[in-house]
Amino acid sequence: MPLVRGIGIRDGQLELIRVPDPRAEDGEVVIEIVAAGVNRADTSQRRGRYDPPAGSSPLPGLECSGRIVEIGRGVTRWQVGDEVCALLAGGGYAEKVAVPAGQVFEVPRGVGLVEAAAVPEAAATVWSNLITLGGLSAGETVLVHGGSSGIGTMAIQVARLVGAEVIATAGSPAKLEACASLGARAVIDHRREDFVQRVLSETDGRGVDVVLDIVGADYLQRNVDALAVEGRLVVVGIQSGFDASVDLRSVLRKRVRLTGSMLRSRPVVEKAAIIDQVVEHVVPALETGAIKPVIETTFPLDDAAAAHRLIESSQHIGKILLTTT
The missing domain is CATH 3.90.180.10 (Medium-chain alcohol dehydrogenases, catalytic domain)
Structure with a gap:
């Protein structure tokens, strides 16, 4: 053979x-x-x-x-x-x-x-999660974690394609610059800044409509805190693990929707x-x-x-x- x-x-x-x-x-x-x-x-x-x-x-x-x-x-x-x-x-x-x-x-x-x-993998993951499951649409704001990654660079561009505003996190000046060059309105150094506080500052206290998360457990509560009322949290990665806890009062108060998928x-x-x-x-x-x-x-x-x-x-x-x- x-x-x-x-x-x-x-x-x-x-x-x-x-x-x-x-x-x-x-x-x-x-x-x-x-x-x-x-x-x-x-x-x-x-x-x-x-x-x-x-x-x-x-x-x-x-x-x-x-x-x-x-x-x-x-x-x-x-x-x-x-x-x-x-x-x-x-x-x-x-x-x-x-x-x-x-x-x-x-x-x-x-x-x-x-x-x-x-x-293929980045486009399929981003479209099926950010747009189909997350329902991101024109005029909304999305927080993209890991904005300089393969998924992140595609997500920033797809979000801009549908008319959404982007806030992106990354871990170095070069990565932050890359996110901004792709169309992110604001960039956050997750190693040095509290991304929840920056998101609230960038959105006049409202929060974002969608979070696209590749981190998983460690970010669960903070992602909910960064969401607006009726916000959607879409998990596509679990770099920090599966097991997580969240204050359900914040989920109920904001009417948060949590979703995600493995392609x-x-x-x-x-x-x-x-x-x-x-x-x-x-x-x-x-x-x-x-x-x-x-x-x-x-x-x-x-x-x-x-x-x-x-x-x-x-x-x-x-x-x-x-x-x-």
Whole structure:
């Protein structure tokens, strides 16, 4: 059986391995990968804290870009040779991957094939959570935590796209400057400032309409405190853990709505619907330049461990990519 290069996990470490050349099952396509996004979920998987869904590739990697090289039965939209990017349940750290056809979309015009790998996971996460679940709309204000991260840089731009105002937190002058350059009206150094007090100051005591949070437990009460009446807290990350407590009086008094989601484990049909929303709303903005992928750097696939060290250091701005050539 033909083999391709991939990055596996053994004892909490990444290692270059050979894996079977994937084949397209019914409703799938095989993509020859040019680049793959590196996400904190990948580092969690490496540590044994985020197992891939049943039936998906055991290799890390939740998004990629490349060219279609095989089409499964029942797929009519795509042709061999199409340049695409894709949302994956796993398997992006490899030379090829099989993926349901509904999770694939064309590389936006004007976006390079390599940089397109920075789009699927961030765009799908932000649109499905900030807009669909969080209901952010024109004239509202959102607090984006980790504004210089891959999710954060996309969230700032999507929020501005729909006409919302953005307040962003980050942890260094360079990161704060990056958030401001993307359209954040106010930026907060979370290492030096009380973000609740700054939010209340920036909103004349009202609070924000939506909080998009990647931190989790440690920020729960403070996020509620930063919300306006009928505000929405949307959790998309748990960097500080799962277990948290909150004063329910503040939740009841403000009529706060708490929601969030994990994209990776959602059913294929739901992921396809999210990709349809990305294609309808985000891709046109990428093609006009209203939204731009923010990329820190790229590493060769064989050097995935270095990419993990960088993302775990939190010294990057935007996305980190792996390339196969």
